[in-house]
Amino acid sequence: MAESVDSSNTTPPPESKPAATEHKSWADEAEEEVPEETNDAPSSSSVSSLNVDALAIDENKKTATKFLDEPEDSNIQAVTSGDTPYTSASTFEDLNLSPELLKGLYVEMKFQKPSKIQAISLPMILSPPHRDLIAQAHNGSGKTTCFVLGMLSRVDPNLKAPQALCICPTRELAIQNTEVLRKMGKYSGIISECAVPADSRDSIPIAKRAPIMAQVVIGTPGTIKKWITYKKLSAVRLNILVFDEADQMLAEDGFKDDSLRIMKDIERVNANCQVLLFSATFNEIVKNFVSRTVKKDHNQLFVKKEELSLEAVKQYRVNCLDELSKVEVIKDYIFEIGENVGQTIIFVRTRHSASMLHQSLAELGYEVTSIQGALQHDERDKIVKEFRDGLTQVLISTDVLARGFDQQQVNLVINYDLPVKHIVGYAREQEPDYEVYLHRVGRAGRFGRKGAVFNLICGERDANLMAKIEQHFGTHVTEVRAKSVEDYKGALREAGLLQ
């Protein structure tokens, strides 16, 4: 039903081309980034021969392009602006990167060749005239590498001034992206700074801070805005501005104003700053809005929503009699067998329920940690670090970690509550937050790994939400009977997480 809406806005109708090939498992090719799991067709599989075919032109001189490459076509729809030809990169060498950056990719990151989204987006990001780009790609498919490499490539190492800026919705994501950039840029000599609020004890008053000399700055909107306002962060030499989770950053209350403000502040002093918007989700309304926040001649990459669910992540529902039995399900089944399949994140809707669930499980003797935005910054950092180090197996979280959090050992995601949209006024029926759902699911199955999601459903209200989610993404969420451990084992086996 919504498909027509989707395609009409993503892509002008093709004129002469046959319909895009059926979608194949994205996961198969996303695995390219994981050396030990690489079992793909050899890289000679004709990626380099693809070129851009003009399919249709609209009044803005937008050209719809279809990248015809590997047999497992991932159906990323490209809309390019003007007549710059872009050729997909089959190797990182195709991108004219510095030897230092190539070394970072191969030695530090252990990458072999670009993933699909990298192959397509990087030429668009790196080739003059450096047009703005709105890029959508699946969870865990390597978006971070796209913009991190974009930032590193567009920095002049000899110029000691901020040249690349990246804005993220959470502290955790800003830290994670900074770590990726430092790793990838290890041999480049490029200096970076993470702009998130410091612990109260070692924070320096902004007025006393020296101006930022780092060449790349990655952070959250409040701190970045503050640095710009106090003239500690100059936008004059910025070549590239990235919004990670851009749909949230630019369209959601609380983020939108800050993001647009930062964009305007930069524009005022710098007309040539390339803007990149990255996310796994851009719903139709948001897509429409954000495309008006970037330059008119921007390029676009989009994926249909029906093809966004990761096929490698199996989705299940568990019907629970009441809220209390949700805890039973978690302790009897998830803890009994879940611990054998890797790490688990349990998502809850409120900060309060994060604490409550944590407490209940702790009282029952289970080792869990929980994270939510009301905790102290250093506490948040500590909990994430323990989880990353594998010291904790099960982490309860609000949606603070719903987006972007990349921990490859997470194979299991529990939706203790389904995400719902906050509707102002008196709505009769609750609407699921489809984007948050997809992002939560995407915490499992990183880079094409297997994963499973258990949605704990209680009552008609939850059942309704679940049904809407299934309909929206065109996926089936299999029911698991909450009767015995065997039922759960069967589900995990089916998901490929158990033998």
Next chain:
DNA sequence: AAAAAAT
């Protein structure tokens, strides 16, 4: 409601 972050 949650996410940022400032006061």
